[in-house]
Amino acid sequence: MSSAPTFKRLPRAVREQQMLDAAVRVFSRRGFHAASMDEIAEDAGISKPMVYAYLGTKEELFVACLHREGTRMMEAIAGAAAPDLPADERLWRGLRAFFGFVGAHRDGWAVLYRQARGEQPFAGELAAMRARLVEVVAGMLDHALRAEGREVAGTDLEVVAYALVGATESLADWLADHPDADPEKTATRMMNVAWLGAGQLLRGATWRPPAS
Amino acid sequence: MSSAPTFKRLPRAVREQQMLDAAVRVFSRRGFHAASMDEIAEDAGISKPMVYAYLGTKEELFVACLHREGTRMMEAIAGAAAPDLPADERLWRGLRAFFGFVGAHRDGWAVLYRQARGEQPFAGELAAMRARLVEVVAGMLDHALRAEGREVAGTDLEVVAYALVGATESLADWLADHPDADPEKTATRMMNVAWLGAGQLLRGATWRPPAS
DNA sequence: GAGCATACCTACTCGTGCGTAAGGTTACGC
DNA sequence: GCGTAACCTTACGCACGAGTAGGTATGCTC
Structure with missing residues (x-):
């Protein structure tokens, strides 16, 4: 016994x-x-x-980790941002879900993500995941634009989406490094930067480089 | 002979x-x-x-690389963004210098940067460099705010700056992966996202999460 | 309670690549 | 022309960690 x-x-x-x-x-x-x-x-x-x-093997093990964590994250986001909502509402819910996820899996996900960027064997896996995110965001922007009868080149949208995703990842890093920070508050800050910027673009505002 | x-x-x-x-x-x-x-x-x-x-040793060698490339980049940026210009002008020049640098050192700098994020021994070195960038951007925003007699909590500014730097790094990655892309054009796109967003914030606009 | 599959272990092999010891060779001062 | 110091080489020791061989115990089925 x-x-x-x-x-x-x-x-x-x-x-x-x-x-x-x-x-x-x-x-x-x-x-x-x-x-x-x-x-x-x-x-x-x-x-x-x-x-x-x-x-x-070690590589396969790492890929398995990447896969599990990545799937969990995508599900958390997709489950929060229903496609029939207005764009800002979708963005907000997606961001909140994302930062909530990162906050709950601080050392887990965030550093996994940081790792995968550097190592060639996994960069592809990671890039695919990010590409899906970018696509979702770009689709959201495109949808909102069409609703106002406006049209924009695909590349431009993709680049804007890329910038937004990058800013979000960056704040996720910040959140992972600041254990006392509040995910919800971080999401709000991100929304301010992303939406007020994107919002202006959607209304047709454009900044051009000065002469010379 | x-x-x-x-x-x-x-x-x-x-x-x-x-x-x-x-x-x-x-x-x-x-x-x-x-x-x-x-x-x-x-x-x-x-x-x-x-x-x-x-x-x-190998680590010391890598640090030396990081140091040289980092210094070159900082000089390129600092040399372009004179501190007595208005904020938008400074931001624009800084971005243009930055993307110009990345475009010229594509495989060199961008991947070095990607590498340093993951490996613990160098994360500190890299974080210090980024912190200086964030500080510069935050200082720029703060300066512009004070000029309008407005005031904002330090943390908020830092986070916004962090998001902007993150978005920029992300587009730098994009640029490094698209050899045909034009650095100048990329800088313009970044400026659109960053400034129109930040510009709204400077004018006092604030987005708040909806009830519930 | 015999048999079998599955969970689990200790203890090894072996490649890879960092870091070095010990010795050549070219320039330069006198 | 000869020493001396800097440049540069070939050839090795050695640790570390991925992956494996082969064996033991436990539970499940009939």
């Missing part, structure tokens, strides 16, 4: 999630390369070969 | 620059970890111990 358990045998699905949790923690703490499979295994309370048996 | 030279002996200062050039190329092509000191040495047309003799 050993009361020193916690070493229970667990079904695969459960252990896989524990491993992914540990991997996210360690990857975010150390970075992809500095993280060792041994440390991840230890953090998960398991031995290394189990990780290989279930999740495959 | 061997005419097969290029293997001249060169003074230290010159070789150091060649090594840094090579290091920037290789680091940007491969990423920090995947880059090997051997490849850097080969790319510089020199052998490995020379690199160690002049620039030290």
